[in-house]
Amino acid sequence: MAHGDLWQSVLGEIEKRVRRQQFETWFRSVRAADVTPARLCLAVPNRFYKDWLETYYIPVIKESAEAVTGVAPEVALAVDSQAAFSAEEADEAERDAAEAYETPPPANEPVARLTSGAEYRFSPNNVFETFVVGPANRLCHAAAMAVVDAPGKAYNPLFIHGGVGLGKTHLLQAACRAYLAKNPRARLVYTSCEEFVNDFVSALQRGDVAAFRQRLRDVDFMVIDDIHFLARAERTQEEFFHTFNSLYNAHKQITLSSDSAPAEIPSLEERLVSRFKWGLVARLDPPAYETRLAIVNMKSDLRGVGMPKDVSEYIARSIDTNIRELEGALTRVIGYAALTNRPIGLPLAQEALRDLMVARPSVSIEDIAKVVSARYNVKLSDLQGKRRLKSVALPRQICMHIARRMTEYSLEEIGGFFGGRDHTTVLYADDKVAQLVKRDTRLRAILSEVEAELTRNAR
Ligand code: ADP
Ligand code: MG
Numbered sequence: 001m002a003h004g005d006l007w008q009s010v011l012g013e014i015e016k017r018v019r020r021q022q023f024e025t026w027f028r029s030v031r032a033a034d035v036t037p038a039r040l041c042l043a044v045p046n047r048f049y050k051d052w053l054e055t056y057y058i059p060v061i062k063e064s065a066e067a068v069t070g071v072a073p074e075v076a077l078a079v080d081s082q083a084a085f086s087a088e089e090a091d092e093a094e095r096d097a098a099e100a101y102e103t104p105p106p107a108n109e110p111v112a113r114l115t116s117g118a119e120y121r122f123s124p125n126n127v128f129e130t131f132v133v134g135p136a137n138r139l140c141h142a143a144a145m146a147v148v149d150a151p152g153k154a155y156n157p158l159f160i161h162g163g164v165g166l167g168k169t170h171l172l173q174a175a176c177r178a179y180l181a182k183n184p185r186a187r188l189v190y191t192s193c194e195e196f197v198n199d200f201v202s203a204l205q206r207g208d209v210a211a212f213r214q215r216l217r218d219v220d221f222m223v224i225d226d227i228h229f230l231a232r233a234e235r236t237q238e239e240f241f242h243t244f245n246s247l248y249n250a251h252k253q254i255t256l257s258s259d260s261a262p263a264e265i266p267s268l269e270e271r272l273v274s275r276f277k278w279g280l281v282a283r284l285d286p287p288a289y290e291t292r293l294a295i296v297n298m299k300s301d302l303r304g305v306g307m308p309k310d311v312s313e314y315i316a317r318s319i320d321t322n323i324r325e326l327e328g329a330l331t332r333v334i335g336y337a338a339l340t341n342r343p344i345g346l347p348l349a350q351e352a353l354r355d356l357m358v359a360r361p362s363v364s365i366e367d368i369a370k371v372v373s374a375r376y377n378v379k380l381s382d383l384q385g386k387r388r389l390k391s392v393a394l395p396r397q398i399c400m401h402i403a404r405r406m407t408e409y410s411l412e413e414i415g416g417f418f419g420g421r422d423h424t425t426v427l428y429a430d431d432k433v434a435q436l437v438k439r440d441t442r443l444r445a446i447l448s449e450v451e452a453e454l455t456r457n458a459r
Helices: 003-017 020-027 047-056 058-069 087-102 138-149 168-182 193-206 209-217 227-232 234-249 270-276 289-302 309-318 323-340 346-352 365-376 390-406 411-417 423-439 441-457
Strands: 031-035 039-044 074-079 158-161 188-192 221-225 253-258 280-283
Touching (some): 003 031, 003 039, 047 058, 047 074, 058 074, 138 158, 138 253, 138 280, 193 209, 193 221, 193 227, 209 234, 234 270, 289 309, 323 346, 365 441, 423 441
Parallel strands (some): 158 280
16 A cells, blocks of 8 residues: 555544544644554644644544554654645644644533543533432532542542442543533543453553553543453453552542442452542442432423323332433333324323333242252352351342342342342342353353243242
């Protein structure tokens, strides 16, 4: 491939990764000076371009080149106004660039970076304004606002944990957006832990760890969602440990979310567990009825749907698991009304949600406990006991998980059966087993055998 063509292909990739207006402003007037797969020497019209591209776009350029050639090149930028541009062009470019330099990316379109260096844009839904505050999430909400106001000072790190669908991602992204709105020029990295792990592993494979590291060392505000994903990635834990230390020592804000408390993340290095507790560890709990009702009302308002009071109350009463499911139920009711061309009312809502509510085969908690205790060779009385026996912890969590799937019992009833444990323990167990099942094929097989046996026995 000729060098000019190579640069054209790289440009094509860059175009996919940045916003149109940014592309027009920053990349239209970049010329290929000396371009090989290993090294891109680019000519830019003036020093504004050079500074701006170096500050914000090197990772994107590298990534785009890598997408074309399979290797991440070195990137060098040189100011070359005489050779590459007419005087007129250069003047115009200088004016544009000077303007753009003074005007950071607009606040309503904040730009975050992924660990790969690519840009990330947040869902417009995930802002503080649309987050309904209640007793179960008040602390997390206040803490997320506090780190925006006093990054690196208020709570560092901020560690938010809670079960699925309770608003972790929403809060983290809201904090990112608010932070970027206040500090548009700051460097913010937002990523899921899974992406962090993948990016690190591919940097390792490419022998490009230095660049990966560099991208994370001069960050002002670092947010990693679902950090429990680190549990399985030992080598990445080590890397993350160093990133954490360098940001922490530089008083940069670190904000993390997880499905469980630091000490409960399986096989997480002790030194990370202890660091996660240095700042504030705050828990999101399932929302109470009043909060659920407020959420249903707000979300139907946002969709421009008038929801009769008895219907929103019905939805809020029926779905007590998490907010994602609550939204799912709301969507279902609205969709059902549109589909059947009927007004939204209680009978319609009941119909729409019927198969979310119907009892599946009538299985009792006791049936579940019996089948699981036989399978794991533990005593039924231990499953139901108050004592914290390690050997029965997993079988008990499995029982809770299955009970949530196969029965209509409430969290309190399920917890009650298993030694008077509270509803958050049941939620935690349910979620934990759901996570385990995703990666543990043996456990998946056991679960489907147990469920099959229960269905066979069901009356
Ligand atoms: P998690 O990351 O904890 O699994 P999310 O942040 O993705 O959960 O939240 C699931 C859904 O519920 C999202 O659509 C989110 O906007 C919504 N949600 C969560 N908490 C609230 C809240 N307090 N107010 C309004 N919407 C919420
Ligand atoms: Mg999430």
